[in-house]
Amino acid sequence: MKIPPYLKKGDLIGITCPSSKMELHAAEFAAKVIESWGYRVHLGITVGTSFHNFSAPDELRLEELQDMMDDPEIKAIVFGRGGYGMVSILDRLKFSRFRKDPKWLCGYSDITTLHTHIQERYNIPGIHSLMCSGITASTKENVYVNSLREALEGKRSKYEAQPHKMNRDGKATGKLVGGNLTLLANLSGSISQPDTKGKILVLEDVGEYRYNVDRMMYNLKRAGWLNKLAGLVVGSFTEERETEAPFGQTEYEIIRNMVKEYDYPVCYDFPVGHQEANYALKLGIPHELKVSDKGVIIKEIKD
Numbered sequence: 219m220k221i222p223p224y225l226k227k228g229d230l231i232g233i234t235c236p237s238s239k240m241e242l243h244a245a246e247f248a249a250k251v252i253e254s255w256g257y258r259v260h261l262g263i264t265v266g267t268s269f270h271n272f273s274a275p276d277e278l279r280l281e282e283l284q285d286m287m288d289d290p291e292i293k294a295i296v297f298g299r300g301g302y303g304m305v306s307i308l309d310r311l312k313f314s315r316f317r318k319d320p321k322w323l324c325g326y327s328d329i330t331t332l333h334t335h336i337q338e339r340y341n342i343p344g345i346h347s348l349m350c351s352g353i354t355a356s357t358k359e360n361v362y363v364n365s366l367r368e369a370l371e372g373k374r375s376k377y378e379a380q381p382h383k384m385n386r387d388g389k390a391t392g393k394l395v396g397g398n399l400t401l402l403a404n405l406s407g408s409i410s411q412p413d414t415k416g417k418i419l420v421l422e423d424v425g426e427y428r429y430n431v432d433r434m435m436y437n438l439k440r441a442g443w444l445n446k447l448a449g450l451v452v453g454s455f456t457e458e459r460e461t462e463a464p465f466g467q468t469e470y471e472i473i474r475n476m477v478k479e480y481d482y483p484v485c486y487d488f489p490v491g492h493q494e495a496n497y498a499l500k501l502g503i504p505h506e507l508k509v510s511d512k513g514v515i516i517k518e519i520k521d
Contacts, residue, residue, distance in 0.1 A: 238301020242266025300327025343502030388483030
């Protein structure tokens with residue numbers, strides 16, 4: 219594992235939109251907040267532009283992300299937003315310079331594709347965190363925005379969550395892996411599919427029909443993602459959708475039934491996902507998960 223250097227005051231952070239579009243004013247606001255942390259910020263040309271639902275055509279999104287990943291002056295990239303589009307440029311990215319001089323890539327949702335790929339292929343961790351779209355006037359000083367700041371600074375994280383009636387108690391250690399369920403299922407069977415043996419898997423999603431959540435969980439199970447985990451962290455499943463004839467199970471009930479035959483610890487409703495409550499998690503870094511009737515603790519540990 220090659221851990222990117224943590225940031226120092228005055229370091230340069232790049233902001234780009236390799237997937238869906240976002241408004242320029244929103245990115246500029248987030249940039250000012252990041253600058254208040256003591257960093258310099260470079261806004262890419264894909265910020266505030268649009269090409270259908272994307273920020274720009276594939277070629278431009280690819281070129282800008284490649285340039286920022288290769289630029290030695292840029293020490294981290296905080297993505298503008300997720301949406302959709304990373305998978306269409308992923309296989310054309312070149313990682314030779316990035317492998318020699320890695321930097322922190324920060325985001326979630328569609329960025330799950332990139333996180334998972336660089337973890338599995340090159341053993342380089344990334345930060346599953348809110349993006350510029352999540353840094354607003356109402357959130358700029360909350361604990362979740364601050365967790366991104368602390369992650370970039372190299373502070374070892376320790377997060378706590380309330381107990382949930384579906385939790386399965388236990389203790390586990392392992393590297394964190396995962397993110398958005400839809401993107402993980404999309405990577406299943408590809409060169410980017412991670413080896414989840416002995417890992418702590420994180421799952422979250424937004425706006426999916428419940429029958430589709432069930433289908434994607436079967437995909438993970440049949441592909442071997444679930445059977446040798448160290449632990450499972452289930453985040454938020456927001457903006458859930460239902461067909462005219464209800465599916466009959468909630469997202470958490472679907473997941474509980476998928477993993478009921480295993481004995482590793484599982485927690486539900488952890489503050490991660492498409493919501494304001496979205497802690498920064500260092501994917502690819504060893505963590506300890508404790509689940510008990512008193513609550514949940516996830517903390518970063520030494521390898």
